[in-house]
Amino acid sequence: MASEVQRNNSTIKDIIQNNKEWVDDMLEKSPNYFANLAEGQSPKILWIGCSDSRMAVDVLTKTNPGDVFIHRNIANRIPSEDLSALSVIEYAVKHLKVEHIIVAGHTGCGGVKAAISNGSVGILDHWLRPIKDLYIANKAEIEALPESERADRLGELNVIQGVSTVSKLPVIHEAWKEGREVYIHGWMLQLHTGLLKDLDVSVVGLDQIKDVYKLQ
Structure with missing residues (x-):
């Protein structure tokens, strides 16, 4: 001992x-x-990523302290009712005036793997349930892939959903209406190569948002 x-x-x-x-x-x-x-700080980027210890943002992006405002949680989820995530996004957009928001997942994500399985992981079961729902909604596409690729594809879909969630937030719409440039991106860190993959799902303005989500 x-x-x-x-x-x-x-x-x-x-x-x-x-x-x-x-x-x-x-x-x-x-x-x-x-x-x-x-x-003080004046970052241009808000990074919303997974808590995984291998996702060291400053190392992966060769950035310095003060360059990137960071929010992380298990499986890089962005629930529309999560006050922690919403507070970070609002502070980053309204006060820090960030220009880019990056929602970043990664291959081999333990949270996504847990969501796709039937085993219980305690309190995380509740946190990961929306990812299970995402799996069910896209089951045909995911099940058509080799088993080794399924969790990573679900991880990509989770990132895409995160980009969609952020793009519908009132604080983002307010910034766009003010004429500010706020870009929302979806990336995946490929752990086996160390490279970041752009999922090409960026949202850059209100013209990409369905009318029903636009608040007057």
């Missing part, structure tokens, strides 16, 4: 040490880096 505690403490100490080394490196490159960072 003592050795296990020591090993766990070592992991935490490594993180602290890594942080110190990173700070030293940044200050060597730019002595005012953190002073400037503390002045």
Whole structure:
């Protein structure tokens, strides 16, 4: 037990040490880096992605602190009643004035795999139920694929649904009516290559939204 505690403490100490080394490196490159960072943020991008530890946004996109505003949860869901996600989107659009919103899923998503199975995963059963509904609605298309490709296709459909949900939000419509450029994109991270795949489902304005969703 003592050795296990020591090993766990070592992991935490490594993180602290890594942080110190990173700070030293940044200050060597730019002595005012953190002073400037503390002045505020002005990201152009809101990233809505999965909580999976392999989806390290700054590493994957070679961006720096302050470049991307990030919201993450299991299976990158965007429920229209989720106050956490809605608050992030509203803050990003109204106050940070982001120009791009990226809904990003990834291959091999554990949440999507759980949704497509019949096994229980506890409280996540409720969270993942809409993805099960998405699977049922697109069952013919998904079942026509090889079994190894089905979960990833469902993951893509989940991203596409997320783009649709964001595009219907009043805060997005308000920004478009003000003449602001807000682009909503759907991407998939392909873990086996490290590459981001654009699903080509971007929404860029009210002309792409059905009239029934347009609020006066």
